[in-house]
């Protein structure tokens with residue numbers, strides 16, 4: 001076995017159905033009395049319900065979270081939080097709401113209780129992406145890691161089928177990259193393989209029946225494992241490409257992850273055979289990149305960047321941006337290789353089998 005470093009997050013996890021009823025006792029366990037409940041405008045009702053359930057432990061709601069955590073929104077929220085004399089943040093929602101919670105925590109050191117309603121995994125990470133002057137930058141800080149995660153399957157039952165599929169693929173991407181990360185370790189690899197297997201079974205069941213509670217439970221469990229992987233190791237080509245495409249071309253977050261993942265896996269396949277074996281085993285398939293593509297397609301999720309709004313004319317800039325700053329990745333990054341990857345992702349071409357010689361990226 002290779003030597004490794006593994007740091008465990010100091011997070012308390014409450015998992016189950018109906019667990020949102022625990023929010024009051026979790027606020028009290030943190031010795032807090034004035035919680036604000038955050039959400040997006042679309043999930044304002046869920047935030048209001050939680051605030052009502054908190055009763056005198058809540059000072060109100062802020063339903064202002066939007067995608068990509070713009071700093072102007074955060075600054076307004078920090079002012080509101082200070083004038084309401086908040087001592088604890090409760091966030092109910094997906095990565096956008098949890099992003100706002102983390103951005104407030106970064107600036108105020110307030111403790112956070114988060115109730116995730118998608119599979120994005122942000123709740124389990126000390127990573128925060130923020131947008132200022134049209135540019136999204138990412139930081140890691142223990143200050144932004146939530147103190148408590150309450151996973152309540154009930155809150156995920158309303159996740160629309162399209163979001164279920166793309167958010168689930170977004171989660172799987174964390175696990176895939178964890179398997180070939182430069183700082184991979186036996187613990188995250190175990191979590192990652194289990195997560196891919198669990199989500200690989202749950203997502204097709206949810207495509208059949210979005211109200212399948214058992215599949216919803218499995219998907220949420222898998223999403224937690226994926227978020228834990230994202231936090232524990234550094235991410236490579238896939239996440240960097242998605243970041244570039246999201247930040248510079250304004251492509252939607254989870255959909256972009258869904259489209260890029262099979263191609264990033266194919267790019268790295270020859271350089272990470274053990275990771276590919278584990279992904280293929282988890283999905284019960286022969287070839288990992290093809291299995292990821294087939295899974296996305298079977299879920300009715302997008303498989304081509306052109307359907308997300310990227311144009312052929314954007315490829316040169318996207319390639320240049322994606323190869324500008326070097327970072328660890330199993331397969332060295334080359335401009336022609338990344339360009340070919342993006343061309344295939346643009347048109348939605350199924351990746352060639354990892355063992356086949358044609359269409360090799362690098």
Ligand code: NAD
Pocket residue numbers: 040041042043066067068069093094095096097099117118119120121122123125126127128129155156157158159160163167230253254
């Ligand atoms: P999101 O939070 O933007 O949610 C998308 C939409 O779905 C919103 O309108 C939301 O209100 C709604 N929604 C969410 N859950 C719902 C539910 N159960 N029922 C009905 N509607 C629901 O989407 P997301 O993909 O979870 O988050 C994307 C953001 O999270 C991006 O900004 C991304 O950068 C960030 N993110 C950060 C990390 C990290 O570790 N920092 C990890 C993953 C994603």
